Amino acid sequence: QVTMNVGVAHSEVNPNTRIMNSRGIWLTYALGVGMLHIVLLSIPFFSVPVVWTLTNVIHNLGMYVFLHAVKGTPFETPDQGKARLLTHWEQLDYGVQFTSSRKFFTISPIIIYFLASFYTKYDPTHCFINTASLLSVLIPKLPQLHGVRIFGINKY
Secondary structure: OOOOOOOOOOOOOOHHHOHHHOOOHHHHHHHHHHHHHHHHHOOOOOOHHHHHHHHHHHHHHHHHHHHHHOEOOOOOOOOOOOHHHOEHHHHHHHHOOOOHHHHHHHHHHHHHHHHHHHHOOOOHHHHHHHHHHHHHHHHHHOHHHOOOOHHHOOOO
């Protein structure tokens, strides 16, 4: 008995799990963050500290939504619906912890946080906003929280 995946053009069970390892995705990600920063810098009434804080907050908000809030996959998968219950972060590298992709997407918000803190000259208001934003994306990445839904949020 041979089972065929009819209408499926790829050999991956879930292509969503391997997309972050594809060629050039890290460079594209870094260029996207750089472009966001340049666009914010081009707005005349924003100061440099405000731009760095906005870059950090917008980046982390986008990262939280796309990696930790949205569940499922845009692809037709033959996994009988297992992927629809997982966030993109939980699907990444088939759930294996501490891979190079997971390390990259954990370190990148930390680097942006350090840059934002430096360029805001460690102002307490900016520091509080940047720290809260950083924690909102680092805490869901912890291995202990893999598959955990706090207070039942995002359970279904």
